[in-house]
Amino acid sequence: xxxxxxxxxxxxxxxxxxxxxxxxxxxxxxxxxxxxxxxxxxxxxxxxxxxxxxxxxxxxxxxxxxxxxxxxxxxxxxxxxxxxxxxxxxxxxxxxxxxxxxxxxxxxxxxxxxxxxxxxxxxxxxxxxxxxxxxxxxxxxxxxxxxxxxxxxxxxxxxxxxxxxxxxxxxxxxxxxxxxxxxxxxxxxxxxxxxxxxxxxxxxxxxxxxxxxxxxxxxxxxxxxxxxxxxxxxxxxxxxxxxxxxxxxxxxxxxxxxxxxxxxxxxxxxxxxxxxxxxxxxxxxxxxxxxxxxxxxxxxxxxxxxxxxxxxxxxxxxxxxxxxxxxxxxxxxxxxxxxxxxxxxxxxxxxxxxxxxxxxxxxxxxxxxxxxxxxxxxxxxxxxxxxxxxxxxxxxxxxxxxxxxxxxxxxxxxxxxxxxxxxxxxxxxxxxxxxxxxx
Amino acid sequence: xxxxxxxxxxxxxxxxxxxxxxxxxxxxxxxxxxxxxxxxxxxxxxxxxxxxxxxxxxxxxxxxxxxxxxxxxxxxxxxxxxxxxxxxxxxxxxxxxxxxxxxxxxxxxxxxxxxxxxxxxxxxxxxxxxxxxxxxxxxxxxxxxxxxxxxxxxxxxxxxxxxxxxxxxxxxxxxxxxxxxxxxxxxxxxxxxxxxxxxxxxxxxxxxxxxxxxxxxxxxxxxxxxxxxxxxxxxxxxxxxxxxxxxxxxxxxxxxxxxxxxxxxxxxxxxxxxxxxxxxxxxxxxxxxxxxxxxxxxxxxxxxxxxxxxxxxxxxxxxxxxxxxxxxxxxxxxxxxxxxxxxxxxxxxxxxxxxxxxxxxxxxxxxxxxxxxxxxxxxxxxxxxxxxxxxxxxxxxxxxxxxxxxxxxxxxxxxxxxxxxxxxxxxxxxxxxxxxxxx
Numbered sequence: 001x002x003x004x005x006x007x008x009x010x011x012x013x014x015x016x017x018x019x020x021x022x023x024x025x026x027x028x029x030x031x032x033x034x035x036x037x038x039x040x041x042x043x044x045x046x047x048x049x050x051x052x053x054x055x056x057x058x059x060x061x062x063x064x065x066x067x068x069x070x071x072x073x074x075x076x077x078x079x080x081x082x083x084x085x086x087x088x089x090x091x092x093x094x095x096x097x098x099x100x101x102x103x104x105x106x107x108x109x110x111x112x113x114x115x116x117x118x119x120x121x122x123x124x125x126x127x128x129x130x131x132x133x134x135x136x137x138x139x140x141x142x143x144x145x146x147x148x149x150x151x152x153x154x155x156x157x158x159x160x161x162x163x164x165x166x167x168x169x170x171x172x173x174x175x176x177x178x179x180x181x182x183x184x185x186x187x188x189x190x191x192x193x194x195x196x197x198x199x200x201x202x203x204x205x206x207x208x209x210x211x212x213x214x215x216x217x218x219x220x221x222x223x224x225x226x227x228x229x230x231x232x233x234x235x236x237x238x239x240x241x242x243x244x245x246x247x248x249x250x251x252x253x254x255x256x257x258x259x260x261x262x263x264x265x266x267x268x269x270x271x272x273x274x275x276x277x278x279x280x281x282x283x284x285x286x287x288x289x290x291x292x293x294x295x296x297x298x299x300x301x302x303x304x305x306x307x308x309x310x311x312x313x314x315x316x317x318x319x320x321x322x323x324x325x326x327x328x329x330x331x332x333x334x335x336x337x338x339x340x341x342x343x344x345x346x347x348x349x350x351x352x353x354x355x356x357x358x359x360x361x362x363x364x365x366x367x368x369x370x371x372x373x374x375x376x377x378x379x380x381x382x383x384x385x386x387x388x389x390x391x392x393x394x395x396x397x398x399x400x401x402x403x404x405x406x407x408x409x410x411x412x413x414x415x416x417x418x419x420x421x422x423x424x425x426x427x428x429x430x431x432x433x434x435x436x437x438x439x
Numbered sequence: 440x441x442x443x444x445x446x447x448x449x450x451x452x453x454x455x456x457x458x459x460x461x462x463x464x465x466x467x468x469x470x471x472x473x474x475x476x477x478x479x480x481x482x483x484x485x486x487x488x489x490x491x492x493x494x495x496x497x498x499x500x501x502x503x504x505x506x507x508x509x510x511x512x513x514x515x516x517x518x519x520x521x522x523x524x525x526x527x528x529x530x531x532x533x534x535x536x537x538x539x540x541x542x543x544x545x546x547x548x549x550x551x552x553x554x555x556x557x558x559x560x561x562x563x564x565x566x567x568x569x570x571x572x573x574x575x576x577x578x579x580x581x582x583x584x585x586x587x588x589x590x591x592x593x594x595x596x597x598x599x600x601x602x603x604x605x606x607x608x609x610x611x612x613x614x615x616x617x618x619x620x621x622x623x624x625x626x627x628x629x630x631x632x633x634x635x636x637x638x639x640x641x642x643x644x645x646x647x648x649x650x651x652x653x654x655x656x657x658x659x660x661x662x663x664x665x666x667x668x669x670x671x672x673x674x675x676x677x678x679x680x681x682x683x684x685x686x687x688x689x690x691x692x693x694x695x696x697x698x699x700x701x702x703x704x705x706x707x708x709x710x711x712x713x714x715x716x717x718x719x720x721x722x723x724x725x726x727x728x729x730x731x732x733x734x735x736x737x738x739x740x741x742x743x744x745x746x747x748x749x750x751x752x753x754x755x756x757x758x759x760x761x762x763x764x765x766x767x768x769x770x771x772x773x774x775x776x777x778x779x780x781x782x783x784x785x786x787x788x789x790x791x792x793x794x795x796x797x798x799x800x801x802x803x804x805x806x807x808x809x810x811x812x813x814x815x816x817x818x819x820x821x822x823x824x825x826x827x828x829x830x831x832x833x834x835x836x837x838x839x840x841x842x843x844x845x846x847x848x849x850x851x852x853x854x855x856x857x858x859x860x861x862x863x864x865x866x867x868x869x870x871x872x873x874x875x876x877x878x
Contacts (some may be wrong), residue, residue, distance in 0.1 A: 017743070021601055021602075021743055023602070025601070025602075025603065027603065028603060029600070032600045033600075062730065069490070077534070092538070101636070143598075148744075149741075149744035149745065150747065150748065151594060151598035151599070151741075151747075154597055154598045155590060155594075155598070158597055158765075158769065159590035159593045159594070159597075159598075159763070159765055160583075160590070160765065161468070161471045161472075161764070161765045161768040162460055162468065162592070162760070162761040162762065162763065162765040162766075162768060163460075163464075163761045163764075163765070164467060164766025164814035165463065195518075228866060244851070287726065287729060287750065290726060292731060300574060302588075302761065304588075304757040304761035305587075305751060305752060305757070305758050305760060305761040305762060306588065306751070306752045306755075306758060307750075307751065307752070308588065308589065308590075308749070308750065308751040308752075309748070309749070309750040310747070310748070310749055310750075311746075311747065311748040311749075311750070312745070312746065312747040312748070313744060313745045313746070313747075316745075318743040319743060319744050319745060320742070321743060322551075322599070322601040322602045322741065322743035322744040323744070324598065324601065324603065325600070325601025325602075326597075326598055326600045326601040326602070328601070329600040329601060330597065330600070334773055334776050335776075337473075337772060337773050337774075337776065338784070340742055360695055384466075
């Protein structure tokens with residue numbers, strides 16, 4: 001069988017990992033793919049940096065190793081797409097600029113299989129790209145786009161095929177998990193923990209997408225498409241980040257035998273899918289509560305196989321590279337059969353606010369007698385049963401206390417809070433914090 | 440594309456789960472396989488029991504639902520093998536009788552793909568069956584044979600293909616894990632915990648294969664073949680069961696911040712593979728220490744992707760059935776490409792005794808002064824560094840104490856023990872218990 005030829009577009013952290021593995025493991029990879037896999041060419045603006053960092057022969061780079069202008073790089077990419085001998089393009093440039101979106105479509109239209117780690121691209125433009133891939137009968141590999149080294153895409157598409165996934169909960173952003181783990185273990189505040197994460201290279205200078213849940217939302221959007229066939233963008237999800245989590249929250253969580261994690265959650269009930277990204281208090285009996293640092297984890301609840309948990313590294317040059325190479329091997333081996341379009345069921349995304357969950361609600365109130373009664377009476381009026389009332393924290397002029405509810409909807413709680421605000425306008429000093437509890 | 444036709448031989452706990460899922464999920468399964476999957480026929484000696492238990496129409500059973508004699512069943516099976524319209528045979532009869540071994544080969548020689556959950560069959564006769572499958576160009580599916588619902592076989596064969604597995608450690612027997620979990624949580628002795636496991640259906644009346652490590656050994660043997668290409672039988676492995684684990688062991692483990700688990704372990708170093716099944720003290724920082732009850736877990740250490748952990752249900756009718764259906768879908772979809780022979784590397788199985796590990800060694804000695812000195816002097820003579828000496832337990836006439844070593848080989852410890860026995864013949868009241876510590 002003739003060699004399977006691959007071009008790597010963008011050879012930084014991730015693309016460089018791909019090239020390194022393909023070169024180091026060419027024998028092993030060939031045996032698994034059933035054919036030799038060759039790097040036909042690499043396009044990168046700064047080849048000498050890339051070559052040195054990843055130990056790649058500069059001869060692989062278009063231009064022979066000299067720096068490229070963006071215009072030159074674009075010309076080389078056009079040449080690659082026109083080269084009929086090239087079977088597959090790895091897009092590891094990143095971003096969602098119009099050029100990148102166009103590149104994804106162009107590669108497929110030029111009959112190249114496409115493999116990418118670009119979660120934002122697939123979350124925001126997934127529908128159109130999947131359609132182009134289907135029209136062109138080319139495979140789309142994106143194992144690396146969701147939790148990098150955790151083979152969650154192949155687990156869903158190739159492994160749990162004798163089953164039906166009913167719900168999922170996962171820790172899908174390493175940066176925010178690192179920060180939360182530090183806050184818990186070292187009793188640090190959020191700003192402190194973020195700073196340390198930045199200093200140690202776990203968080204970028206602009207950490208917004210990691211800490212505001214945006215990155216996790218991209219990954220969940222991709223999973224919702226392939227598990228439940230939902231055709232949505234990540235803007236359609238209810239997403240909350242970790243920026244407002246405090247030491248008090250961890251104290252209340254600890255009293256409830258919980259940790260706090262940024263959880264990607266989705267659950268199907270009949271024809272509806274409830275989904276969200278937000279901090280949750282996770283019971284310590286749940287393994288997700290034990291996932292610390294930059295590690296990722298995904299828990300699936302299946303109709304037949306019950307609960308399955310996959311844990312691994314969610315980032316890193318070689319970790320992500322390994323996932324991309326597994327896509328290349330898969331496509332090289334299975335060819336047209338590797339083309340798998342996400343199922344389109346008739347499921348509908350519903351507001352997470354309507355899903356029944358136990359909640360931890362923390363109130364910051366004026367330090368006046370009777371306040372617990374005011375709050376708990378309002379809660380009762382909206383037919384929320386209280387499981388526990390946690391100890392008050394008394395500060396100079398305010399009190400903070402938490403209520404754990406029996407399963408109810410976020411909307412019921414919001415209504416109760418509205419009632420308190422209306423009837424006792426000065427009693428609440430801040431918006432109550434409403435955190436779901438994951439058993 | 441014409442329907443893919445499946446015959447199920449043996450429709451008890453596992454075969455019944457397969458039939459039930461194929462019937463309930465026929466639409467979903469067809470979508471994933473890219474073609475309809477049909478149950479062509481089922482052979483079982485007691486169809487009415489099977490049909491009732493799993494909710495299957497008796498018309499699917501050979502003989503139309505009436506009880507079969509073994510001779511009649513054998514005739515129906517011959518008819519199925521001769522039926523050219525049948526694509527795949529599910530062997531869920533179990534056992535390793537000559538008839539079952541012959542059936543596996545016969546099915547392949549009649550050009551049927553073969554799917555089985557029979558770990559003993561593959562551990563004891565795997566080489567010959569893999570050869571027959573390769574000769575006949577038919578696929579062999581055995582996802583369900585190792586940890587049932589954990590997709591460990593596909594993880595190795597299809598997911599971590601851009602990587603190299605360097606070592607694995609796993610909890611692969613639910614019965615023994617249930618017993619150990621009970622011993623730890625309820626401070627019960629082994630006989631007590633076993634009895635409870637039997638009463639609750641977690642252990643069979645004859646639990647030997649589960650508690651003596653034999654079943655876990657079968658699974659590890661299969662994994663060693665596909666990960667490292669080792670052509671061995673489970674008799675070649677060093678296997679120890681859990682029968683001799685006591686409450687004292689759990690106490691010492693707890694002092695070391697460990698739990699005790701029956702661990703399947705394998706590690707490659709250069710051209711050697713060290714492998715064993717035996718109880719290990721597992722540090723609580725390792726997630727394996729948190730896997731309780733009948734759940735299974737496998738941890739892989741990869742060259743690039745670092746550590747990956749897969750956790751799920753290792754037994755059960757529908758859990759195992761789900762894994763078998765995933766094999767059927769895979770083979771129906773990928774056809775000849777699904778034929779994947781285990782790689783044959785040049786690696787060699789080496790004695791686990793030569794692998795460097797930290798160990799917990801528990802001595803039961805006469806309650807005489809100076810005994811700690813005698814033991815620790817001998818340990819030092821064999822160049823074993825001691826990490827910790829745990830508190831003595833003083834009983835009426837004996838003392839029990841543990842030493843934790845820095846990494847050393849089992850052989851070094853065995854030599855030190857020999858030395859103690861020779862020089863102070865009456866000092867040891869029992870064979871010291873040597874348990875590796877898994878970080």
